[in-house]
Amino acid sequence: MQHYLLSLLIFTPLLAALIALFIPAEKKGVFFSLAAGACFVQLVFLVMILTGYKAGASLQFVEQHNWITIDLGTWGVLKAEYFVGLDGLNLPLVALTVPIMLIATLASYSIQKSVKGYFILLLILNAAIIGSFVALDFLLFYFFFEFMLLPMFFLIGIWGGPRREYASIKFFLYTLLGSILILIVMIGLYISVQDPDVPGKITHTFNMLHMSNPINYISNSILDPNHAWKIGSFDVRVLAFVFLFIGFGIKLPMVPFHTWLPDAHVEAPTPVSVILAALLLKIGGYGLLRIAYPVFPEAALHMSWFVGLVGVISIIYGALNAMASKDLKRLIAYSSVSHMGFVLLGIASVTTEGVSGAMYQMVSHGIISALLFLIAGVLYDRTNDRMISNYSGLASKMPMYFGVVLIGFFASLGLPGFSGFIAEIMVFLGAFKSHSVNGLLPTSLAVIATLGLILGAAYYLWTIQRMFFGPFSIKGNTSASQLPDLIRSEYVVLLPLVLATLFFGIYPQPLLDFINPYAQYLVDVVISHGKVIGSTLNH
């Protein structure tokens, strides 16, 4: 049982989706309970995993089975595995995914249009997200990574807002472009890496752990770290890193590959926005930490300033755009761009603090953005109108809602006591320290990043001022009677998130216990491998 928990986690929603397939579409209520039930079962598994997990950087709950083994004749054997496991990097994200999926499912209660398809897609998406977090085989990861796209495409495209087709296509194409770049690197990697455990014929493996160890590279293969291949004047490994960076960066999203995000968010239904912001974006950061940095350490060190620069640009640019947004959801979407910039900045610093901060920020942003999109959804459910300028003085009309909004906004702008603060502080610690510890990031970059804090405060407070302060009035075709305060079902989804962000803001240690060993390990690996590879190249 212990050993199959991860598979159970992945396959529970798939099983539920399969069951749902055979239930006639007329029974609408059944699908909701089925999906919610599956999520609850997952939650039980998650609790079992959390209790069984021992802190440390090592992999746990590993399952490894042969998946594809193909003899390729003269150039060896191709080997892909069903290889999943948990460590400090993906455990928090999995632990984030399950509750968020539950909340998203609960928030889908009001969906009316083709319920069956909706919940089936949601369940498939659920499995794919968890799968891509726990997969340790590149091919398996890629499979889940791509497999997320299709349900998402339809969830946005069918259940979305008026411009949903445009948004869904844009989302799909962007992400596909990114995944093609990843695919290119993946192909290069597995051709260059052999499995050291299999004697005899060269075994090309997709195992990510093998990929991150320089001794497993076939000598003189295209990505062999000991042999500098060049295309034109570019080092191939640096190029591969850049491809991965862009590929995952699109998902993250980073400027200038972010424009799919606002559109997708604005058009997606609330639960889908929640999933998109809270979970899908994390896969970009996860991929960078899981693949790009360990596998190409010297390229990563070489390009870190660039990663950091893009991060800072994302922070500032996202914030400025958020300020210009007239649509509440769009604003939150841009704030996501801004916040995910911190993830990049933290990763780029390659310090324990920075990487921990980036990972913490991913979890924290997962919670907070879910909260924010649910908040936007509350308003949209009531009035079908998200334009900021159409509201004024809501605070007096919906005081409890205002309270939750305040918490959400201030959590997002990094007020101490909320999880975002811890994450941002750690990122800054890393970013400032980087200059003196490993000399990767100039201090000026970190200084500029603090501008993001000011801008963050500015756009949120401005929004509060416009929407909630002042005398009550609404424009557009809504009436005041449409605006009751929060109802019980909304509390059910909102409160856990509020409590979570408070908890992780006040008492971060439990989460850090998971995160930190991996961050430490990653930094050590990247720095030591990067230096080793760099020195062999110089000789």
Added chain:
Amino acid sequence: YFFEAVAAISAISIIFIRNVFYAALLLVVCLLAIAGIYVLTFAEFLAVAQLMIYAGGILVVIVFGIMLTTKISGKPLQVGNQHVLSASLVGIFFLSLFIRLFASESFQVTSNAALGVQNTYQQIGVLLMSDYVLPFEIAGILLLVALIGASVTASLKQKS
């Protein structure tokens, strides 16, 4: 050389002649000239085949076709030109290309080997039934297919 000149002239005239019927006749002339060349290069069997099949077969079919189409359309069989520039460019290109390429090659003709060949017909017959039996059979199938095809295509008049 006479035959060659005839073939060349008649071929080129096809380009400039506007009447379809004359074009067909010019082709006959050309083909006959080529048959002549065959004879001169000791490929008598082929020359005969050329005469019989081309002049006798294809040309009859073509002329038949011309007459049928004329009958249907009732228009004079004039043919216009199009894409003159591109066509002539392509033509000149290939002509010059091949002439240059051929000229740059030297082909060794086995000295007087042709003279030693006798009784070509018998040899051809034997080879046809041994070495070339498969192509021979396949050619049969090809002709069958063509026959079916032509009949199928041409015969469905009443339905359309």
Added chain:
Amino acid sequence: MQPIHHILFLSALLFSTGLVVVIMKRNAIVVLLGIELMLNASNLNLIAFNQLNPALFKGQFFALFVIIVAVSEAAVGLAIILRVYQHYQTSVPDDISELKD
């Protein structure tokens, strides 16, 4: 100059002429004539090259089968042209353009 070169030049001429006819003429039947010219150009080549090693008859056989193919092509081609004629009352390929984007 080798004795076969002039034949090769002739074949090149016929090939080019055939190509020109194919591209230039507006009547499908004449295009067909052009194709025949091209095939004959190949045949000339084959026969010429056959002279390099006449005892094996390889070129001759190839040429023979080419002639057979030419016949079937001509037959089928004309059948198709007739068919089109019935539909369009023309044998000018350019006027036949119902298939377009």
Added chain:
Amino acid sequence: MVTEIINSNWTVSCTIAALCLPLISFILACIIPNRYSWVVTITSLLLLFVSMIMACSVSLTILNNHEYWSIATTWFSLSKVHFTVGFHVDSLTVLMLPVVTIVSFLVHLYSTGYMAGDKNVKQYFAMLGFFTFSMLGLILADNLLLLFVFWELVGFSSYMLIGHWYDKPAAGAASKKAFIFNRIGDAGFLIGLMIIWANAGSFNLESLHHVEIYSWQTAATLCLFCGVIGKSAQFPLLTWLPDAMEGPTPVSALIHAATMVAAGVYLLAKLFFLFTPEALQVVAIIGTITALIASLSALVQTDIKKILAYSTLSQLGFMVLAVGTGSPQAAMLHLFTHAFFKAGLFLGAGAIIHSLHQLEHHTHQHFDVQDIRTMGGLRKELPVTFITFLICGAALSGLPFFSGFLSKDAILNSVTAWAGTSLSWKWFIVISAFAIPFLTMLYTFRLIWYVFFGENRTKAIIGQAVKFGEVPFVMRMPLIILSVCSLWFIVSPNPSEFHGWLYHTLSVTPEDGISLTTVISAGWVLLALVVSYFYFRNRSIESSTSALSQLLYNSFYLDKIYEVIITVPVNKLTALTEKIDIRWVDGFIHATVLVNVTLAHVISWFDKYIVDGGVNGMARVAGSVGSVTRSFQGGKIQLYIFWAVLGIIIFLISMLI
């Protein structure tokens, strides 16, 4: 210097209790349902009272035995580094603890009267409790990170309290402005923190003491000073404080006079050992500028609270100046005295406003209850208020026998000592430092003359005889206490000697003798009093339109300047980024990343949805490219053949040549 004594467990638990009780008050206020909001008033009052008692007893104990202590526990740790939550009590803390708790308790008490009947009273008391908690945390924090946490939380509660009457658009705007200005400062603070962290590797104040001087210190301390600028409303971030007067008056008293804005000065004093001389010069200059601007502006204001706000600003500038001249003790002393008399002034103003508001309520006439032009002669109507206000005002203006005189004296002393004898630019600062008390005197008594003397203009406005009601006891009570605290003995038994018992706790080596400056300053303020009497005694305030007064009224148009150099560019920038996003990033990606044609078709497909301009042009270009690739497949078979053959030819040529 710091001795950890296990026996002092009692003080430790008392301190922690004092810290946590306001938090409990906050939590209770959040939990208690709306119906029982009256319960909140009582609980929070009680809790604060206990908190105050504890804090005072702690202070007294430690003042007696000088047993400074600190406790700490790990908050969270990364692999090698630990971040701690810890409290440290030293002389500064001991000084601040009673100030915060006493003022806070008094404000709570006052508010029960002032805020009676407000519909969001629950929320109000919750935030007051939260503020007190954060402020105490700020004082007690033993490391910079924790200090920053509370620093931000203080800002947050300030935001909430300024915006308490969120129905008023001005309140919303003011609260936003306050928070953002603070945030700007905080960003600097954060940078400073990070520089310290990156170089010294620690946040702990104790361990920072042992750090040697490095080149980074100037930069780091200047960044920290940014935080001070934001929080204590120094130049150039000073305009939020006058605006913050939109909040309830007790809040202004507590946050924007006594405690929060003073936190900056507290921070400076606490981190004084880190500051390099260069940094201190900047500090001094900024302080002087602030003080000058503010006191000049205060001269022409007409809103009673705004006058007080500007006065606060100038006093804060004065304190900062003191720190800059190397005398944090003097600054702290002034902070201490200022907290009481300024709180007293605000509460007094609140009392006036309250009663005028009642009046407005009764007579159903609308007038500006905060405008001093509508007041006058209130001496007779509100006697208690008048007296307390007068005492506090005297303290503010630095008349002898009041606490302000002594603390100001201390500052002036340090300034002159700092400037030295040689003539340098520092003498400008000395001159300004002497000008400031003079100006203070002028605007203070201008206010007092207008409000309490002369004929009663309110009656003139209303046009009927009305009965003024003195404010209720719960409001009078704090006024009296505070005014008592504004007398000299709170600083030192000797009314002319600032080296009293308080100063001892701050400074190890007291200086002796009545200095020349003391005498000069005493004469100086008296002169000012005379000037103000003759100049303002009977003069009515007409809204002056002269350029100078307008300049001062708008505090040198700082807001306008910000609008021009910050707000407008930022707005332009946001508009620009939005445009970039829609037109360039999207457009670029539409056009090239997906290799033109792809998106051309997306767009032609969705063109009815995409009405936004810009993209369409791109689309058209891309679309035409698409049709070019298609056009040569139109349907002409011979052309097809030509193309195909041409393709072969191209291949031939490219390979052969």
Added chain:
Amino acid sequence: MEQVLTGKLESIQQSFAFFLPEIILSIGILFILMMGIVFRIRENKTDSDKSSDHRHTYSIVSIIILLASATAMLTQWSTLIKPTALFVEMIRVDQFSTFLKIIIEASTIVVVLLTWRGKFQTKLSEYYALVLAIVLGAHLLMMSINFIMVFLSLEIISISSYILAGFSFNKKASEASLKYFLFGSIASAIMLYGLSILFGLTGSLDFTSSSFSTALIEKSSPLMFTALLLALAGFLYKIAAAPMHIWSPDIYEASPMPVVAFFSIVPKLAGFGILTKFLLAISLMSKSAYDWQLIISAIAILTITIGNFSALAQKNAKRMMAYSSIAQSGFLLVGLTASLPSGIHFMLFYAVVYAVANVVVFLFLQYFESNNIHTIAEFKGVGKQLVWPSILLFVALISLTGLPPTSGFSAKLFIFSSLWEAYSISGKPVLLVLFVFGLLNTVISLFYYLRIPYYAFLKDSTGTFKQHNLTFENLFGFILVLVILILFFLPGMLMGWINKITFVL
């Protein structure tokens, strides 16, 4: 002399054992023609229209023939480890061609089933005879090692195809047929000219013989190159690769659906079979003076790009599929470009996947056509009413795009892997260009492949659709989609088989 002759005759006799599948096909052609005549005579007698019965009979008979021939091939499989030349070096059976032959037979069976579900009923005996003739031609083409056989079998395919293209017997079809004919015969004329020069230069008609290859090395002149290129052009025409691809959209649009499905698979794969052999022969393990890798990559890039970009603008589903199949040819060429054994293995894998996905697409396109859905825009809202066909079609399209979890992804992954490997061996930049370009084109291809599902699922329908009897399509499509999915999760099943194929020149 006599002994030589008897030796030859004996070898010919032995050849017949290996030639069994083709013999079965040839007899099948004749048999179906006979059947047609017999039925027609009977029809004329009874004067009753029983053609529907005959439909079934024809289909069943052709399936039996194809199955018989496929069985014959499977029984030969194990004996084919060593390639065997037949009929005095005219053709050669080996596992490579047999594998492709089996794919072709299997797809033809599906095409027959499609025809059976389709609506046209005229001249069925001739139709099936022509289909079988093309299959026969494809077999021969892939086996041939002699230029004469290449030319003849190519012509069998072409001539039959010209007629099949016109098998709807309407205006459009006859036009398509004419175009196909003109283009095809010129392509073959050009190829023939190339072949004739090759013959002259090498003195050999057998392009796998040693005399051919030595001559190729010795006489590597521009003329040789020109001749090879002209010959290649003919093959490229068969596989519809640029620049000889232009015929396919018109033909696809006008031909009946089963014929289109047939065209998109059988002649194409046959063309690939011969192209592979020919390229292996002329590149001489890259000892050739000319960089064929470069040329093929250039062609592949061109083909993929033209195919994809033109497909974008199409409004007609069949036409779009035509361009898609052009692009897919380009991807298949990628496998060839690597010029590694693994590359060709993966090309075979790709071919299987492509064939399956294409069959599914055409299966459902035919079904939708019966609902009067021709243009992509007419798919509006179909997904909500005809759920299963739309989903299955969607999976097939996704597979053609090359996204997980379909085998199209595995195929693309494999094929590009071999390309990458080829690049790391040779370091030619053009391979990298092809690599990046090809994969980016996948994004573009997604665009048009997604358009049908996009209209089907995301748009609301305007009318209602007839619910035809769908069990056959659904079941059959489901099985094929299952194959697509299984080949993703367990590609080893097929690759294990393919990997046993060895290549000998």
